[in-house]
Amino acid sequence: MSITASMVSELRKKTGAGMMDCKKALTETGGNIDEAVDFLRKKGLSAAAKKSDRVAAEGAIVAAAAGAKGVLVEVNAETDFVAKNAEFQQFIQGIAAVSLESDVADVEAIKGLQFPGTGRTVAEELTHQIATIGENMSLRRLGRCNAGEGVVVSYIHGAGKIGVLVELKTTSNDSRVEDLARQIAMHVAAASPQYLNRDQVSSEVIDKEKEIMRVKAIDSGKPENIVEKIIAGQINKYFGEVCLLEQTFVIDPDLTVGKVVEKLAKDLGVGIELSNYVRYQLGEGIEKKEDDCAAEVAALSK
Numbered sequence: 001m002s003i004t005a006s007m008v009s010e011l012r013k014k015t016g017a018g019m020m021d022c023k024k025a026l027t028e029t030g031g032n033i034d035e036a037v038d039f040l041r042k043k044g045l046s047a048a049a050k051k052s053d054r055v056a057a058e059g060a061i062v063a064a065a066a067g068a069k070g071v072l073v074e075v076n077a078e079t080d081f082v083a084k085n086a087e088f089q090q091f092i093q094g095i096a097a098v099s100l101e102s103d104v105a106d107v108e109a110i111k112g113l114q115f116p117g118t119g120r121t122v123a124e125e126l127t128h129q130i131a132t133i134g135e136n137m138s139l140r141r142l143g144r145c146n147a148g149e150g151v152v153v154s155y156i157h158g159a160g161k162i163g164v165l166v167e168l169k170t171t172s173n174d175s176r177v178e179d180l181a182r183q184i185a186m187h188v189a190a191a192s193p194q195y196l197n198r199d200q201v202s203s204e205v206i207d208k209e210k211e212i213m214r215v216k217a218i219d220s221g222k223p224e225n226i227v228e229k230i231i232a233g234q235i236n237k238y239f240g241e242v243c244l245l246e247q248t249f250v251i252d253p254d255l256t257v258g259k260v261v262e263k264l265a266k267d268l269g270v271g272i273e274l275s276n277y278v279r280y281q282l283g284e285g286i287e288k289k290e291d292d293c294a295a296e297v298a299a300l301s302k
Contacts, residue, residue, distance in 0.1 A: 001031040015040050017131070018124030057283040059083050059137070060160030064096035070152035070165045071099045072143035072278050073110075076286070078135040083160060088137075091129050095122060099142060107142050143278035150275075151178050155185035160282065164188045167276040168261075172268050180264050183251050184244075188279050193244035196277060201243070209238055244277060 003026045011022040011033060017040050029035035059076035060083045075092045082088055098113045111123035118125055122139070130137050145152045145167040155164045166185040170177055195201050213234045217227045240246045245258035252260060257274065265272040 003027055003031060007031060011036050016127060018120055018127045020120055020124055057286040059282060060092055061156065061163030061280050061282055062092040062096045062160060063154030063156055063163050063165065064100040065152050065154040066100065068147040068150050068152055069100060070145045070154050071096055072154065072163045072165050072280055073099060074140045074280050074282065076138045076140050076283065082133055082135050085133060088133060091125065095139065098122065107139055110139060110142060141280065143280060145276050145278060147275065151181050153178060153181035153185055155182060155189055157189045162189045163280045165278040168272055169275045170270055170272040172270045172272070174268055176264060177272065180260065184257060184274065187250045187257060188244065188277055190250050191247050192279065193247055194242040196243065197245045198239045198243050206235065210235060245274060
């Protein structure tokens with residue numbers, strides 16, 4: 001019997017198994033959907049579908065960088081234990097490698113790439129890993145830097161809890177450029193800037209901050225005629241807290257990050273621009289399910 005794409009699609013919806021696994025199951029069972037479901041269940045490959053509603057907020061952030069290009073990928077799992085699993089680590093390293101090579105722009109594009117050495121796509125390999133390891137997983141997000149001319153350096157902190165890319169554009173091949181990029185990446189991991197520079201802060205955010213500052217100043221009894229001066233000083237302090245180039249450099253507190261870049265550029269006699277960065281913190285923004293022990297005990301006693 002000829003196995004059609006619609007049959008494979010139907011089986012995938014029923015089981016959550018990978019495309020190649022579904023095609024094989026249908027071939028082995030002569031195109032019988034129900035028997036194919038049982039075939040996959042026996043192989044442990046339909047288990048992924050049952051796990052898809054479980055919260056995956058652990059996992060790891062992984063990076064891959066080469067020359068002037070770099071990627072940052074977050075892959076989530078349900079438990080920290082799985083994140084330390086050798087198979088999981090090999091899986092996420094493979095995703096980072098193919099993402100770097102392909103220049104893809106988003107997670108959906110990654111899923112269609114061929115995963116090395118398996119004959120499966122990344123999406124199919126993800127489903128395979130879910131069934132094999134026994135936890136829900138998700139390929140959550142992709143960050144990318146491309147300096148064109150210069151360097152991109154990655155930094156992973158806390159065994160994948162925080163990941164950073166830093167991009168420095170320059171014509172210099174001096175090793176001090178890469179060293180500085182790595183130091184800045186460590187700074188980004190620690191200081192968690194929200195923006196590269198003040199130009200990236202929207203007018204809405206600035207207006208909101210100013211209004212908060214204005215209310216605080218008035219409520220504290222400051223005269224109306226000096227409130228605007230107070231706000232001008234405080235908004236500059238705000239930029240120094242949230243903008244990478246204006247933050248105090250953690251390695252040299254006497255200088256801002258921007259001034260450190262300028263200093264190296266002057267020493268080398270070339271232009272150096274801190275043009276981009278990406279910072280991911282594992283699980284940020286994911287609503288984690290809180291265990292309610294009392295409720296569980298009460299439910300079991302009924």
